[in-house]
Amino acid sequence: MLAPVSEADAGERALMLLGIESARRWRTFAGELLDATGIDPGLREHGTLIVARDGDEAAALERELALRDRMSLETRRLLPSEARELEPGLVPSLRAAAEIPGDRCADPRALCQALVLAAERAGVVLLEGAEVFRIVVEGDRAAGVELADGRRITAGDVVIAAGAWSGLLDGLPEGARVPVRPVKGQSLRLRDPDHDPAQPLLERVVRYEGGYLVPRGDGRYVLGATVEERGFDTTMTALGVYELLRDAAELVPGLLELELEEAIAGLRPGTPDNAPALGRSSALPGLVWATGHYRNGILLAPVTGDLLAGVLAGDGDIPAAFDPNRFAGVRA
Numbered sequence: 001m002l003a004p005v006s007e008a009d010a011g012e013r014a015l016m017l018l019g020i021e022s023a024r025r026w027r028t029f030a031g032e033l034l035d036a037t038g039i040d041p042g043l044r045e046h047g048t049l050i051v052a053r054d055g056d057e058a059a060a061l062e063r064e065l066a067l068r069d070r071m072s073l074e075t076r077r078l079l080p081s082e083a084r085e086l087e088p089g090l091v092p093s094l095r096a097a098a099e100i101p102g103d104r105c106a107d108p109r110a111l112c113q114a115l116v117l118a119a120e121r122a123g124v125v126l127l128e129g130a131e132v133f134r135i136v137v138e139g140d141r142a143a144g145v146e147l148a149d150g151r152r153i154t155a156g157d158v159v160i161a162a163g164a165w166s167g168l169l170d171g172l173p174e175g176a177r178v179p180v181r182p183v184k185g186q187s188l189r190l191r192d193p194d195h196d197p198a199q200p201l202l203e204r205v206v207r208y209e210g211g212y213l214v215p216r217g218d219g220r221y222v223l224g225a226t227v228e229e230r231g232f233d234t235t236m237t238a239l240g241v242y243e244l245l246r247d248a249a250e251l252v253p254g255l256l257e258l259e260l261e262e263a264i265a266g267l268r269p270g271t272p273d274n275a276p277a278l279g280r281s282s283a284l285p286g287l288v289w290a291t292g293h294y295r296n297g298i299l300l301a302p303v304t305g306d307l308l309a310g311v312l313a314g315d316g317d318i319p320a321a322f323d324p325n326r327f328a329g330v331r332a
Protein backbone atom coordinates (compact mmCIF):
# COMPACT_ATOMS: atom_id res chain seq x y z
CA MET A 1 0.00 0.00 0.00
CA LEU A 2 1.06 3.55 -0.68
CA ALA A 3 -1.05 4.88 2.15
CA PRO A 4 0.23 8.01 3.89
CA VAL A 5 -3.29 9.19 4.73
CA SER A 6 -4.62 5.85 6.05
CA GLU A 7 -1.46 5.43 8.11
CA ALA A 8 -1.33 9.05 9.37
CA ASP A 9 -0.66 9.40 13.09
CA ALA A 10 -0.95 12.72 14.91
CA GLY A 11 2.31 12.03 16.76
CA GLU A 12 4.24 11.32 13.55
CA ARG A 13 3.64 14.48 11.54
CA ALA A 14 7.06 14.64 9.85
CA LEU A 15 6.72 11.01 8.77
CA MET A 16 3.24 11.67 7.39
CA LEU A 17 4.51 14.64 5.37
CA LEU A 18 7.41 12.55 4.04
CA GLY A 19 4.91 9.84 3.04
CA ILE A 20 2.66 12.34 1.27
CA GLU A 21 5.65 13.77 -0.58
CA SER A 22 6.79 10.30 -1.61
CA ALA A 23 3.26 9.33 -2.72
CA ARG A 24 3.27 12.46 -4.91
CA ARG A 25 6.47 11.24 -6.60
CA TRP A 26 5.25 7.67 -7.11
CA ARG A 27 3.56 8.09 -10.49
CA THR A 28 6.68 9.63 -12.05
CA PHE A 29 8.85 7.01 -10.35
CA ALA A 30 6.71 4.16 -11.72
CA GLY A 31 6.69 5.74 -15.18
CA GLU A 32 10.46 6.16 -15.22
CA LEU A 33 10.96 2.54 -14.20
CA LEU A 34 8.54 1.31 -16.86
CA ASP A 35 10.33 3.38 -19.52
CA ALA A 36 13.77 2.20 -18.39
CA THR A 37 12.95 -1.49 -18.07
CA GLY A 38 9.59 -2.39 -19.61
CA ILE A 39 8.57 -3.68 -16.15
CA ASP A 40 5.42 -2.14 -14.70
CA PRO A 41 5.67 -1.69 -10.89
CA GLY A 42 1.92 -2.18 -10.72
CA LEU A 43 0.78 1.23 -9.48
CA ARG A 44 -3.01 1.07 -9.04
CA GLU A 45 -4.89 4.28 -8.39
CA HIS A 46 -8.32 3.01 -7.39
CA GLY A 47 -8.12 4.43 -3.87
CA THR A 48 -8.69 2.79 -0.50
CA LEU A 49 -11.74 1.97 1.58
CA ILE A 50 -11.61 1.77 5.37
CA VAL A 51 -14.50 -0.24 6.78
CA ALA A 52 -15.87 -0.93 10.27
CA ARG A 53 -17.69 -4.08 11.38
CA ASP A 54 -19.36 -2.96 14.59
CA GLY A 55 -20.14 0.05 16.76
CA ASP A 56 -16.72 0.14 18.43
CA GLU A 57 -14.90 0.01 15.11
CA ALA A 58 -17.25 2.65 13.67
CA ALA A 59 -16.48 4.99 16.61
CA ALA A 60 -12.75 4.38 16.16
CA LEU A 61 -13.04 5.06 12.42
CA GLU A 62 -14.87 8.34 13.10
CA ARG A 63 -12.07 9.41 15.49
CA GLU A 64 -9.49 8.64 12.80
CA LEU A 65 -11.47 10.57 10.19
CA ALA A 66 -11.86 13.58 12.51
CA LEU A 67 -8.09 13.57 13.01
CA ARG A 68 -7.58 13.59 9.24
CA ASP A 69 -10.11 16.44 8.88
CA ARG A 70 -8.04 18.49 11.33
CA MET A 71 -4.92 17.77 9.25
CA SER A 72 -6.80 18.74 6.02
CA LEU A 73 -6.26 15.27 4.54
CA GLU A 74 -8.74 14.14 1.92
CA THR A 75 -11.26 11.54 3.10
CA ARG A 76 -14.88 10.84 2.23
CA ARG A 77 -17.36 9.35 4.70
CA LEU A 78 -19.56 6.73 3.07
CA LEU A 79 -22.81 5.09 4.04
CA PRO A 80 -22.38 1.32 4.20
CA SER A 81 -24.66 1.10 1.15
CA GLU A 82 -22.36 3.48 -0.76
CA ALA A 83 -19.32 1.40 0.18
CA ARG A 84 -21.10 -1.69 -1.15
CA GLU A 85 -21.93 0.08 -4.39
CA LEU A 86 -18.20 0.69 -4.82
CA GLU A 87 -17.24 -2.79 -3.66
CA PRO A 88 -20.09 -5.30 -3.92
CA GLY A 89 -17.86 -7.98 -2.37
CA LEU A 90 -18.25 -6.33 1.07
CA VAL A 91 -20.77 -7.78 3.55
CA PRO A 92 -24.18 -6.07 3.90
CA SER A 93 -23.71 -5.81 7.68
CA LEU A 94 -21.00 -3.12 7.51
CA ARG A 95 -21.42 -0.43 10.20
CA ALA A 96 -19.39 2.40 8.67
CA ALA A 97 -16.98 3.14 5.85
CA ALA A 98 -14.79 5.85 4.38
CA GLU A 99 -12.90 6.35 1.16
CA ILE A 100 -9.32 7.60 1.06
CA PRO A 101 -9.08 8.48 -2.63
CA GLY A 102 -5.36 9.33 -2.64
CA ASP A 103 -4.10 6.11 -1.01
CA ARG A 104 -3.06 3.61 -3.67
CA CYS A 105 -1.05 0.44 -4.04
CA ALA A 106 1.78 -1.01 -6.09
CA ASP A 107 3.38 -4.42 -6.55
CA PRO A 108 6.59 -4.52 -4.51
CA ARG A 109 7.96 -7.62 -6.24
CA ALA A 110 7.57 -6.06 -9.68
CA LEU A 111 9.05 -2.87 -8.24
CA CYS A 112 12.17 -4.73 -7.05
CA GLN A 113 12.60 -6.46 -10.42
CA ALA A 114 12.31 -3.11 -12.18
CA LEU A 115 14.77 -1.44 -9.80
CA VAL A 116 17.34 -4.21 -10.27
CA LEU A 117 17.15 -3.96 -14.06
CA ALA A 118 17.11 -0.15 -14.08
CA ALA A 119 20.14 -0.06 -11.78
CA GLU A 120 22.07 -2.54 -13.94
CA ARG A 121 21.21 -0.62 -17.09
CA ALA A 122 22.49 2.53 -15.40
CA GLY A 123 25.84 0.82 -14.75
CA VAL A 124 25.37 -0.36 -11.16
CA VAL A 125 27.20 -3.60 -10.38
CA LEU A 126 25.00 -5.80 -8.17
CA LEU A 127 26.57 -8.72 -6.29
CA GLU A 128 23.52 -10.90 -5.66
CA GLY A 129 23.67 -13.09 -2.58
CA ALA A 130 26.82 -11.39 -1.31
CA GLU A 131 26.68 -11.12 2.47
CA VAL A 132 28.35 -8.16 4.10
CA PHE A 133 30.25 -9.49 7.07
CA ARG A 134 31.42 -6.13 8.40
CA ILE A 135 31.92 -2.48 7.64
CA VAL A 136 35.60 -1.68 7.13
CA VAL A 137 36.77 1.35 9.13
CA GLU A 138 40.14 2.86 8.26
CA GLY A 139 41.47 5.71 10.33
CA ASP A 140 38.38 7.58 11.38
CA ARG A 141 36.13 6.78 8.42
CA ALA A 142 34.10 4.01 6.80
CA ALA A 143 36.16 2.80 3.87
CA GLY A 144 34.16 -0.10 2.44
CA VAL A 145 32.81 -3.51 3.34
CA GLU A 146 34.18 -7.00 3.88
CA LEU A 147 32.05 -9.82 2.50
CA ALA A 148 31.48 -13.16 4.21
CA ASP A 149 33.67 -14.83 1.53
CA GLY A 150 36.56 -12.56 2.50
CA ARG A 151 36.38 -10.15 -0.44
CA ARG A 152 36.80 -6.46 0.34
CA ILE A 153 35.08 -3.68 -1.52
CA THR A 154 36.41 -0.20 -0.96
CA ALA A 155 34.17 2.85 -1.21
CA GLY A 156 34.22 6.58 -0.61
CA ASP A 157 30.78 6.28 0.99
CA VAL A 158 29.09 3.20 2.46
CA VAL A 159 25.27 3.24 2.54
CA ILE A 160 23.67 0.82 4.99
CA ALA A 161 20.27 -0.26 3.64
CA ALA A 162 20.07 -3.69 5.23
CA GLY A 163 16.48 -3.50 6.46
CA ALA A 164 15.79 -5.16 9.81
CA TRP A 165 19.42 -6.40 9.87
CA SER A 166 20.87 -2.89 9.71
CA GLY A 167 21.58 -2.81 13.44
CA LEU A 168 23.59 -6.04 13.38
CA LEU A 169 26.47 -5.24 11.03
CA ASP A 170 29.90 -5.71 12.56
CA GLY A 171 32.67 -3.18 12.53
CA LEU A 172 30.78 -0.06 13.56
CA PRO A 173 31.74 1.90 16.66
CA GLU A 174 28.80 1.73 19.12
CA GLY A 175 28.03 5.44 18.81
CA ALA A 176 27.60 5.09 15.03
CA ARG A 177 24.82 2.50 15.18
CA VAL A 178 21.15 2.95 14.41
CA PRO A 179 18.85 0.78 16.57
CA VAL A 180 16.71 -1.11 14.07
CA ARG A 181 14.57 -4.02 15.18
CA PRO A 182 12.56 -6.59 13.17
CA VAL A 183 8.75 -6.40 13.37
CA LYS A 184 7.27 -9.58 11.96
CA GLY A 185 4.35 -9.54 9.54
CA GLN A 186 2.56 -12.69 8.35
CA SER A 187 0.59 -12.40 5.12
CA LEU A 188 -1.19 -14.56 2.53
CA ARG A 189 -1.27 -14.39 -1.27
CA LEU A 190 -4.64 -15.46 -2.67
CA ARG A 191 -5.79 -15.98 -6.25
CA ASP A 192 -9.24 -15.97 -7.76
CA PRO A 193 -9.41 -18.87 -10.27
CA ASP A 194 -12.61 -17.38 -11.72
CA HIS A 195 -11.29 -13.82 -11.94
CA ASP A 196 -13.46 -11.64 -14.17
CA PRO A 197 -11.72 -8.29 -14.90
CA ALA A 198 -15.15 -6.69 -15.34
CA GLN A 199 -16.33 -7.92 -11.93
CA PRO A 200 -13.36 -8.53 -9.65
CA LEU A 201 -13.94 -9.58 -6.05
CA LEU A 202 -12.39 -6.21 -5.05
CA GLU A 203 -11.13 -3.25 -7.05
CA ARG A 204 -9.88 -1.05 -4.20
CA VAL A 205 -7.61 -1.67 -1.24
CA VAL A 206 -9.83 -2.50 1.74
CA ARG A 207 -8.50 -1.80 5.24
CA TYR A 208 -10.09 -2.71 8.55
CA GLU A 209 -9.19 -3.21 12.20
CA GLY A 210 -6.55 -5.96 12.14
CA GLY A 211 -5.76 -6.19 8.44
CA TYR A 212 -6.15 -5.29 4.81
CA LEU A 213 -6.77 -6.76 1.37
CA VAL A 214 -4.81 -5.46 -1.59
CA PRO A 215 -6.05 -6.39 -5.09
CA ARG A 216 -3.37 -6.69 -7.73
CA GLY A 217 -5.91 -6.26 -10.54
CA ASP A 218 -5.31 -9.66 -12.13
CA GLY A 219 -7.25 -11.84 -9.69
CA ARG A 220 -4.48 -11.97 -7.10
CA TYR A 221 -4.93 -10.49 -3.62
CA VAL A 222 -2.57 -9.88 -0.71
CA LEU A 223 -4.12 -10.43 2.69
CA GLY A 224 -2.08 -8.88 5.46
CA ALA A 225 -0.71 -8.63 7.97
CA THR A 226 0.13 -9.45 11.56
CA VAL A 227 2.33 -7.10 13.58
CA GLU A 228 4.51 -9.10 15.97
CA GLU A 229 7.61 -8.43 18.04
CA ARG A 230 9.33 -11.81 17.70
CA GLY A 231 12.90 -11.01 16.76
CA PHE A 232 14.11 -12.55 13.51
CA ASP A 233 11.45 -15.28 13.46
CA THR A 234 9.75 -15.62 10.07
CA THR A 235 7.65 -18.73 10.65
CA MET A 236 3.99 -18.73 9.64
CA THR A 237 1.72 -19.76 12.51
CA ALA A 238 -1.69 -21.37 12.57
CA LEU A 239 -2.96 -18.54 14.78
CA GLY A 240 -1.65 -15.89 12.42
CA VAL A 241 -3.29 -17.49 9.38
CA TYR A 242 -6.52 -18.09 11.30
CA GLU A 243 -6.80 -14.47 12.45
CA LEU A 244 -5.99 -13.07 9.01
CA LEU A 245 -8.62 -15.22 7.29
CA ARG A 246 -11.23 -14.82 10.04
CA ASP A 247 -11.12 -11.01 10.03
CA ALA A 248 -11.00 -10.67 6.25
CA ALA A 249 -13.80 -13.20 5.64
CA GLU A 250 -16.08 -11.34 8.06
CA LEU A 251 -15.88 -8.39 5.66
CA VAL A 252 -15.36 -10.05 2.27
CA PRO A 253 -16.85 -13.56 2.56
CA GLY A 254 -16.07 -14.34 -1.08
CA LEU A 255 -12.38 -14.50 -0.35
CA LEU A 256 -12.84 -17.94 1.19
CA GLU A 257 -13.41 -19.18 -2.41
CA LEU A 258 -9.93 -18.04 -3.46
CA GLU A 259 -6.91 -20.29 -3.92
CA LEU A 260 -4.12 -19.93 -1.40
CA GLU A 261 -0.94 -19.32 -3.40
CA GLU A 262 1.54 -18.39 -0.73
CA ALA A 263 1.93 -17.79 2.97
CA ILE A 264 4.92 -15.65 3.88
CA ALA A 265 6.23 -13.72 6.86
CA GLY A 266 8.52 -10.71 6.47
CA LEU A 267 10.37 -8.37 8.80
CA ARG A 268 9.66 -4.64 8.90
CA PRO A 269 12.70 -2.58 9.93
CA GLY A 270 11.47 -0.52 12.90
CA THR A 271 13.25 2.27 14.78
CA PRO A 272 12.29 3.50 18.27
CA ASP A 273 10.19 6.36 16.79
CA ASN A 274 8.95 4.48 13.68
CA ALA A 275 10.66 6.98 11.37
CA PRO A 276 13.47 6.07 8.97
CA ALA A 277 17.12 6.95 9.46
CA LEU A 278 18.33 8.81 6.37
CA GLY A 279 21.66 10.51 5.83
CA ARG A 280 25.22 10.77 7.07
CA SER A 281 26.48 9.47 10.38
CA SER A 282 28.17 12.20 12.40
CA ALA A 283 30.01 9.55 14.43
CA LEU A 284 31.67 7.91 11.41
CA PRO A 285 32.48 9.91 8.27
CA GLY A 286 31.83 7.97 5.07
CA LEU A 287 28.88 6.13 6.62
CA VAL A 288 25.37 6.85 5.31
CA TRP A 289 22.08 5.35 6.53
CA ALA A 290 18.96 4.50 4.53
CA THR A 291 17.02 2.24 6.84
CA GLY A 292 14.22 1.99 9.41
CA HIS A 293 11.34 2.40 6.94
CA TYR A 294 9.16 0.16 9.11
CA ARG A 295 5.64 -0.12 7.56
CA ASN A 296 6.28 2.26 4.68
CA GLY A 297 9.41 1.29 2.78
CA ILE A 298 7.60 0.84 -0.52
CA LEU A 299 5.73 4.12 -0.16
CA LEU A 300 8.94 5.91 0.82
CA ALA A 301 11.13 4.42 -1.94
CA PRO A 302 11.09 7.39 -4.36
CA VAL A 303 11.67 10.09 -1.75
CA THR A 304 14.37 7.99 -0.07
CA GLY A 305 16.16 7.54 -3.40
CA ASP A 306 16.00 11.27 -4.13
CA LEU A 307 17.12 12.33 -0.63
CA LEU A 308 20.00 9.85 -0.55
CA ALA A 309 21.15 10.84 -4.04
CA GLY A 310 21.30 14.43 -2.73
CA VAL A 311 23.29 13.40 0.34
CA LEU A 312 25.80 11.40 -1.71
CA ALA A 313 26.19 14.23 -4.23
CA GLY A 314 26.77 16.63 -1.33
CA ASP A 315 23.87 18.94 -2.08
CA GLY A 316 20.93 17.59 -0.12
CA ASP A 317 19.34 18.37 3.23
CA ILE A 318 17.41 15.76 5.22
CA PRO A 319 14.66 16.85 7.64
CA ALA A 320 15.90 16.61 11.26
CA ALA A 321 13.17 14.07 12.13
CA PHE A 322 15.01 11.49 9.99
CA ASP A 323 18.57 12.32 11.08
CA PRO A 324 20.25 8.98 11.86
CA ASN A 325 22.23 10.65 14.65
CA ARG A 326 19.07 11.21 16.74
CA PHE A 327 19.59 7.75 18.22
CA ALA A 328 23.09 8.40 19.60
CA GLY A 329 23.38 6.47 22.85
CA VAL A 330 20.41 4.14 22.14
CA ARG A 331 21.62 0.53 22.01
CA ALA A 332 20.96 -1.46 18.84
Ligand SMILES: Cc1cc2nc3c(=O)[nH]c(=O)nc-3n(C[C@H](O)[C@H](O)[C@H](O)COP(=O)(O)OP(=O)(O)OC[C@H]3O[C@@H](n4cnc5c(N)ncnc54)[C@H](O)[C@@H]3O)c2cc1C
Pocket residue numbers: 001002130131132133161162163164165166169184185186187224225226265266267268269290291292293294295296297298299300
Ligand atom coordinates in the same frame (compact mmCIF):
# COMPACT_ATOMS: atom_id res chain seq x y z
C1 LIG B 1 3.97 -8.00 5.98
C2 LIG B 1 4.53 -6.67 5.56
C3 LIG B 1 3.71 -5.76 4.92
C4 LIG B 1 4.21 -4.53 4.50
N1 LIG B 1 3.37 -3.67 3.86
C5 LIG B 1 3.87 -2.49 3.40
C6 LIG B 1 3.04 -1.60 2.68
O1 LIG B 1 1.86 -1.87 2.46
N2 LIG B 1 3.56 -0.45 2.20
C7 LIG B 1 4.87 -0.11 2.42
O2 LIG B 1 5.28 0.96 1.97
N3 LIG B 1 5.69 -0.93 3.13
C8 LIG B 1 5.21 -2.10 3.62
N4 LIG B 1 6.02 -2.94 4.34
C9 LIG B 1 7.34 -2.47 4.75
C10 LIG B 1 8.38 -2.62 3.66
O3 LIG B 1 8.36 -3.93 3.16
C11 LIG B 1 9.74 -2.29 4.28
O4 LIG B 1 9.70 -1.01 4.87
C12 LIG B 1 10.81 -2.33 3.20
O5 LIG B 1 10.92 -3.61 2.66
C13 LIG B 1 12.16 -1.92 3.77
O6 LIG B 1 13.05 -1.94 2.70
P1 LIG B 1 14.61 -2.12 2.95
O7 LIG B 1 15.23 -2.23 1.60
O8 LIG B 1 15.09 -1.10 3.91
O9 LIG B 1 14.72 -3.52 3.74
P2 LIG B 1 14.45 -4.96 3.19
O10 LIG B 1 13.36 -4.96 2.19
O11 LIG B 1 14.32 -5.84 4.40
O12 LIG B 1 15.78 -5.31 2.42
C14 LIG B 1 17.01 -5.40 3.14
C15 LIG B 1 17.92 -6.29 2.34
O13 LIG B 1 19.21 -6.28 2.93
C16 LIG B 1 19.71 -7.59 2.88
N5 LIG B 1 20.74 -7.74 3.91
C17 LIG B 1 20.57 -7.73 5.26
N6 LIG B 1 21.76 -7.91 5.87
C18 LIG B 1 22.69 -8.03 4.89
C19 LIG B 1 24.09 -8.27 4.89
N7 LIG B 1 24.79 -8.37 6.01
N8 LIG B 1 24.72 -8.35 3.69
C20 LIG B 1 24.04 -8.23 2.53
N9 LIG B 1 22.69 -8.01 2.46
C21 LIG B 1 22.04 -7.92 3.64
C22 LIG B 1 18.51 -8.46 3.13
O14 LIG B 1 18.74 -9.78 2.67
C23 LIG B 1 17.45 -7.74 2.32
O15 LIG B 1 17.44 -8.19 0.98
C24 LIG B 1 5.55 -4.19 4.75
C25 LIG B 1 6.40 -5.11 5.38
C26 LIG B 1 5.89 -6.34 5.78
C27 LIG B 1 6.81 -7.33 6.44
